[in-house]
Amino acid sequence: MAQGSETVRAVLMHGPGRPLEHVRIPAPRPRPGGAVLETVASEVCGTDVHLSHGRLSGVPYPIIPGHVNVGRVLESNGPLSDIEGRAIPTGALVTFYDVYGICGACWHCLVARAATRCPHRRVYGITAPASEGMLGGWAERIEILPGVKLLVLPEGIGAENFLGGGCGLPTGFHAIERGGVAMGDTVVVQGSGPVGLNAAIFAQLSGALRVFVIGAPRARLEAALRLGAEDVLDVTAVTRPQDRAAWVLERTSGRGADVVIEASGNPAAVPEGLEMLRDAGRYVVVGQYTDGGDVALNPHRHVNRKHATILGCWGYEFSHLHRALRMMSKHRERFGWRELVTREYPLARAQEALEDMERLSVVKALIRP
Numbered sequence: 516m517a518q519g520s521e522t523v524r525a526v527l528m529h530g531p532g533r534p535l536e537h538v539r540i541p542a543p544r545p546r547p548g549g550a551v552l553e554t555v556a557s558e559v560c561g562t563d564v565h566l567s568h569g570r571l572s573g574v575p576y577p578i579i580p581g582h583v584n585v586g587r588v589l590e591s592n593g594p595l596s597d598i599e600g601r602a603i604p605t606g607a608l609v610t611f612y613d614v615y616g617i618c619g620a621c622w623h624c625l626v627a628r629a630a631t632r633c634p635h636r637r638v639y640g641i642t643a644p645a646s647e648g649m650l651g652g653w654a655e656r657i658e659i660l661p662g663v664k665l666l667v668l669p670e671g672i673g674a675e676n677f678l679g680g681g682c683g684l685p686t687g688f689h690a691i692e693r694g695g696v697a698m699g700d701t702v703v704v705q706g707s708g709p710v711g712l713n714a715a716i717f718a719q720l721s722g723a724l725r726v727f728v729i730g731a732p733r734a735r736l737e738a739a740l741r742l743g744a745e746d747v748l749d750v751t752a753v754t755r756p757q758d759r760a761a762w763v764l765e766r767t768s769g770r771g772a773d774v775v776i777e778a779s780g781n782p783a784a785v786p787e788g789l790e791m792l793r794d795a796g797r798y799v800v801v802g803q804y805t806d807g808g809d810v811a812l813n814p815h816r817h818v819n820r821k822h823a824t825i826l827g828c829w830g831y832e833f834s835h836l837h838r839a840l841r842m843m844s845k846h847r848e849r850f851g852w853r854e855l856v857t858r859e860y861p862l863a864r865a866q867e868a869l870e871d872m873e874r875l876s877v878v879k880a881l882i883r884p
């Protein structure tokens with residue numbers, strides 16, 4: 516096929532209630548300072564399910580889903596290097612920070628120093644319109660825009676290791692950093708999805724003595740035990756919130772946990788989690804990625820008298836991805852992230868991957884074009 520007329524396969528998501536569309540589009544060419552990857556694998560996560568239901572605001576459909584990805588550098592337009600200045604050659608196995616467009620010049624960036632809240636921030640596979648390029652991983656190629664930060668996967672880390680963590684890896688890392696988990700702490704994680712499981716891992720690496728995971732279904736709780744949780748509670752077996760809080764209090768001398776990480780996505784988890792928190796403890800909300808509605812809490816008992824610190828945690832910065840990947844490289848034998856990948860799908864079966872993720876019948880799924 517002549518240069519310029521080559522086409523590649525991609526999946527388009529058109530919005531709520533509409534089936535995925537399989538298309539062939541012209542192969543992307545790198546812009547100056549940019550690159551093109553040949554996709555090795557892309558994650559399927561809860562975000563993709565939210566996207567397919569239209570539960571995120573400001574999504575410029577149609578999009579190519581797939582925000583966390585691994586690929587090989589196929590072509591670049593100018594030399595590529597990592598953040599330490601090392602050259603990234605053609606053929607290197609890489610991932611990349613899936614955020615672009617952060618301006619570094621607005622009030623959020625410069626005054627609040629909250630780059631994940633920069634209004635110009637765009638995310639591959641989520642807020643990147645298909646009209647602007649191949650900016651998602653459910654495709655045979657991925658366009659790396661100029662300025663997007665590539666990371667070469669460390670020795671011994673393949674696509675299935677890295678994507679076994681997926682977006683939950685830097686998100687869980689960020690939540691633990693935000694919660695200030697310290698040596699000897701007892702940590703409760705509400706939610707046993709990828710963010711919760713990675714939070715359980717990074718809590719231990721931060722020095723937590725004891726980690727408890729509350730969630731469902733059973734397969735995910737078994738993964739939590741394998742990853743070092745001291746005990747797990749199945750929310751489908753213990754259905755009353757007060758019984759779940761009592762379960763934590765029984766294990767913490769009646770005091771509650773030093774840090775509780777909410778990674779469940781259910782608004783009702785927040786007052787429940789505050790009941791599990793010790794006086795002067797820290798509570799991190801990272802699971803409420805979409806607007807699940809309002810919930811009542813008791814400001815006197817849950818916050819003021821408890822002397823609680825409550826922290827939100829939105830997205831992750833390059834720093835979290837970079838450090839989390841290095842930690843994965845060092846601790847890959849102990850935590851076996853690749854075992855979290857429970858199924859792989861070819862591009863043609865992306866719809867099925869989405870449906871399986873929605874039913875939670877997989878912990879982590881991959882698309883391999």
Ligand SMILES: [Zn+2]
Binds near residue numbers: 617622633
């Ligand atoms: Zn900005």
Ligand SMILES: [Zn+2]
Binds near residue numbers: 559561582583681682
């Ligand atoms: Zn994700």
